[in-house]
Amino acid sequence: MQNKGFTLIEVTVVVAILSIVIGTLLTLGLGIGRATRTQGSKITAHDDVRMGLAFAASEIRQASRFSIAANNAFPTNSLNYTVAIDKDGNGTAVDDQGDLELSGLRTLGPDLGDANGDGLTATQLVYLDPTNPLDEFRVRVITNGLVPNEDTNGNGTLDAGEDQNNNGRLEQGVVFTRIGRGILITIDAQNTPGANEIPIVSTISELVAPRN
Ligand SMILES: [Ca+2]
Ligand SMILES: [Ca+2]
Numbered sequence: 395m396q397n398k399g400f401t402l403i404e405v406t407v408v409v410a411i412l413s414i415v416i417g418t419l420l421t422l423g424l425g426i427g428r429a430t431r432t433q434g435s436k437i438t439a440h441d442d443v444r445m446g447l448a449f450a451a452s453e454i455r456q457a458s459r460f461s462i463a464a465n466n467a468f469p470t471n472s473l474n475y476t477v478a479i480d481k482d483g484n485g486t487a488v489d490d491q492g493d494l495e496l497s498g499l500r501t502l503g504p505d506l507g508d509a510n511g512d513g514l515t516a517t518q519l520v521y522l523d524p525t526n527p528l529d530e531f532r533v534r535v536i537t538n539g540l541v542p543n544e545d546t547n548g549n550g551t552l553d554a555g556e557d558q559n560n561n562g563r564l565e566q567g568v569v570f571t572r573i574g575r576g577i578l579i580t581i582d583a584q585n586t587p588g589a590n591e592i593p594i595v596s597t598i599s600e601l602v603a604p605r606n
């Protein structure tokens with residue numbers, strides 16, 4: 395009588411092949427999931443630095459260079475400055491005597507003092523304009539992805555114990571450096587793809603010259 399069933403060897407071979415196929419599909423799926431998360435983190439970190447730079451550059455372009463020189467020691471993580479504004483509403487940033495009209499002192503940097511009370515400090519880039527007549531413009535969040543300043547001893551280089559995000563590089567979050575008549579803005583933002591993974595860091599720099 396002919397046996398129409400499978401032999402043990404046949405079943406074993408089929409099970410082995412299925413295990414390999416399922417294992418490969420799972421690995422592939424995990425790989426795709428990870429690649430998607432990594433890509434998402436790259437985009438988020440890049441958006442954060444771009445938003446930060448766009449805001450900082452537009453502020454510094456309008457800033458008074460005298461206010462920058464008088465209120466900062468470079469390099470600095472927090473920039474203090476005033477900008478030309480039309481205070482008397484005559485359409486330009488000068489008054490009827492022809493004098494430049496300036497805002498109150500503004501600050502751009504990490505929210506170390508938690509000015510907006512949301513609990514986010516070193517990771518939050520904020521703009522402070524404490525003399526703005528409108529409440530809602532006194533504190534503004536520019537981005538929440540800032541890398542906390544790793545340079546705890548402030549020497550500008552990476553020392554033992556400073557690399558908090560374990561990527562082998564020194565990030566300072568936001569740094570303003572004076573170069574000639576311009577201010578070099580450097581911003582580092584990061585986003586972590588998943589638990590126990592090294593954050594993806596995006597860094598951007600631009601030299602901007604104050605016009606006033
Ligand atoms: Ca004016
Ligand atoms: Ca805050």
Ligand SMILES: [Ca+2]
Nearest residue numbers: 545549551553
């Ligand atoms: Ca250091």
Ligand SMILES: [Ca+2]
Nearest residue numbers: 557561563565
């Ligand atoms: Ca680092």
